[in-house]
Amino acid sequence: MPNEAPAVRVVTDSTACLPAAAADAGAPVVVPLRVVSGEESWREGVDITPEEVAARITAGERLSTSQPSPAEFAGVYRDLVADGAQAVVGVYLSGALSGTVEVAASAGHRAMIPVQAIDSRTVAMALGFAALEAARCAAEGHDAATVAARARQVAASSTTVFLVDSLDHLRRGGRLSAPAAALGTALGVRPILAVRDGGIEMAQRVRTRRAATDRLVELALRRAETCERPGLAVHHLGVPERAAELAERLGAATGAEPVVTPVSAVLGAHAGPGALAVVVAELGGRPRDAVR
Incomplete structure (x- = not known):
């Protein structure tokens, strides 16, 4: 610029x-x-x-x-x-x-x-x-x-999926409904959450942290494959090693270099320590292609 x-x-x-x-x-x-x-x-x-x-x-x-x-x-x-x-x-x-x-x-x-x-x-x-x-x-x-x-x-165009170690922070802050939080906790699973239509929803449930991380990669790659020029980002709160590993996997599979940053302090207050997120957005196209 x-x-x-x-x-x-x-x-x-x-x-x-x-x-x-x-x-x-x-x-x-x-x-x-x-x-x-x-x-x-x-x-x-x-x-x-x-x-x-x-x-x-x-x-x-x-x-x-x-x-x-x-x-x-x-x-x-x-x-x-x-x-x-x-x-x-x-x-x-x-x-x-x-x-x-x-x-x-x-x-x-x-x-x-x-x-x-x-x-x-x-x-x-x-x-x-x-x-x-x-x-x-x-x-x-x-x-x-x-x-x-x-x-x-x-x-x-964006897709945002993430994991948290505990759903309590999102529930207390009103960002996830009490029934959804109870369901994720009661089953003893690792919930995968997504931002959909402006809100936070439980997208899927898996049994282990490793399986949940693998699923994040799978979902991100599925979306990236549809992009002309994917923008990738990985966020975390207090787990930089996990974020770096996730970014490396995404970068190796797509050839794109993910942005890696801690989740913002405000988002971290709602997600809690251990949060791990992936964002994919379509950066291809030109301004003239935008629908007014």
């Missing part, structure tokens, strides 16, 4: 799990969500790391999360106007999981430039790939409508 910031700027949130290498002049601006414990709160990626979240949960601390405030979004929009932005396209984690997109849209109504707030209906690097492709589209000089269409196109 060129060093000069584009006229259309892309904003996303910290649950996109973007790698540090993604930062440059035209990269998405990241607005942090917060991890909360009692009266204290920390901005993820600023005040608290995924590793610290894992340590707090392991020590028995119960964490919750919160979305950015309208003032935080308003501040971002003001800064972008000062930087020469003429329009903003925001792409955020699923509205079924957080009210972030609603807050972003509300703040956008009062901005000095046009602001679109897109519900990606997904999270993690499925959201991250959508934001990065939107930013790339903006850097090529496309208008806001085309940038927004590209974000929607990539987000809709």
